[in-house]
Amino acid sequence: MTGKAPLVVVGDALLDRDLTGHADRLAPDAPVPVVADCDERVRPGGAALTAYLAARDGRDVTLVTGLDDGPAGRELRRLLEPWLRLVPLPTTGALPEKTRVLAQGRPVVRLDRGDGRVLRATAEARTALSGARAVLVSDYGRGAADALREELAGRPPVVWDPHPRGGPPVPGTRLVTPARAEAHAFAAALDAGPGHDGAADRSAPGNALRAVAHEATALVRHWRVAAVTVTLGARGALLSYGEHPLLVPVTAAHHGDPCGAGDRFAATAAGLLADGALVGEAVEGAVTAATAFVGAGGAGALQGTRRTPAAPPQGEDPAGVVARVRAGGGTVVAAGGCFDLLHAGHVGLLQAARRVGDCLVVCVNSDSSVRRRKGEGRPVNPLADRVRVLSALACVDAVAVFDEDTPESLLAELRPDVWVKGGDYAGAELPEAALLEEWGGQAVLLPYLDGRSSTALMARAAEGAR
Secondary structure, three states, rough: OOOOOOOOEEOOEEEEEEEEEEEEOOOOOOOOEEEEEEEEEEEEEHHHHEEEEEHOOOOOOOEEEEEEOOHHHHHHHHHHOOOOOOEEEEOOOOOOOEEEEEEOEEEEEEEEOOOOOEEEEOHHHHHHOOOOOEEEEEEEEHHHHHEEEEEEEEOOOEEEEEOOOOOOOOOOOEEEOOOHHHHHHHHHHHHHHOOOOOOHOOOOOOOOOHHHHOOOOOOHHHOOOOOEEEEOOOHHHHHHHHOOOEEEEEOOOOOOOOOHHHHHHHHHEEEEEEHHOOHHHHHHHHHEEEEEEEHHOOHHOOOOOOOOOOOOOOOOHHHHHHHHHHOOOOOOEEEEEOOOOOOOOOOOHHHHHHOOOEEEEEEEEEEHHHHHHHOOOOOOOOHHHHHHHHOOOOOOOOEEEEEOOOOHHHHHHOOEEEEEEEHHOHHHHHHHHHHHHHHEEEEEOOOOOOOOOOOHHHHHHHHHHH
16 A cells, blocks of 8 residues: 555454534533534544544555444444454444533543453454454454454554453564553552562652553563553653653643544554564654644544545644633634735734634634646645744734635634634635624635735745756
8 A cells, every 4th residue: 555564453443423512601500511413533542543544644554353244333334344344343232332421521420331342353353363464453342352362462453452341462572552641540450469679669659650560560561562652641641661761751731632642653653663673663653653743633633444644733722712701701712715826914913803702713624625726836835834834923823724725624623703714715705604603603805915925935936946
């Protein structure tokens, strides 16, 4: 496909569902928020999300997982089959489903249902493992890894992503990737076991990083694996081979919905190791990818099977900005555009827009959206660069990315009080105006500096290069 090594993912799939709306009042019969105008999004979860993300990276991916023929199982097949090869394992019940209810982008409650567990391995699954160049295990404790443990022990995975309900990784695994709370729980279980020397408990009180280092060391030795990396959220990740740990910091601010970040981390690390990277290089790449994933909205920003922009927004989470300002009774302003070559006209417009209210969220077109609007050769600057420049402006509070030709779906999520367009739209119809009226918002035009445009700048640059 792309020269990237293929990957076999073994683990427990889930179906994840987000119900996203807004909460402006409490229920009359109980002190709970009323979440209204919910938009439903369904996506792969658990090992299925890990495999899906690896496939979106351009890999040939095979997912070995428990899967039934119920409604949730059929929906998950629909989401995954365009992207990867599925090897289903028989289960005892329905595919587990996880439903989050979110208001203003923040989780309010989570609902779980489905208790399916893997019954046994199959010949097809064993064949997939025997021919695998690289294996990633995502063990959510639903039986997939246990059913194939003998095969995995004979062919240790490049990455084992453990979870509290799952079993230990097989000896010889190249990299194990617990989150901070998971590593602490695993190490505490070792301390409680007979004959353990308490290595995970030798840190001074209050020194959290030292505690993580000792826990990782203890896990490397107890599990007999090559390395353990403990993911630390906004602090990055700590990598241990059994001594002298390496701290890999994040490269940008870590904001947004963290749902799915661990799956993004594991998929990236496994892919890089499969391609021949060293463990340290794989962890560095995984930290960068997980940070970008969270910045772009996390798993909640995935749109089914549609390809979404890979480059992340930087700076503060747009939903968080909107929620904070709205909670304080402030006015939320949004403006949009391609912003391919940021010039004085753009800056003047954004500064004026910020003065209209109490925060400014800039909605920027993805690379594919710019290409459809402007033609081949555009954008000149990729999304990550455009977002970084916009985020650096003092007048911009947050940046959000949309992949469609127009930002209506994004605006429906943010629900700004004011939508700003430059004066060059004067006399033209504003398609967003009717949408803003649905929640009492207002679309307005602001004066625009004459003679400034990205197209004109590129034309002058091209003439000067001749």
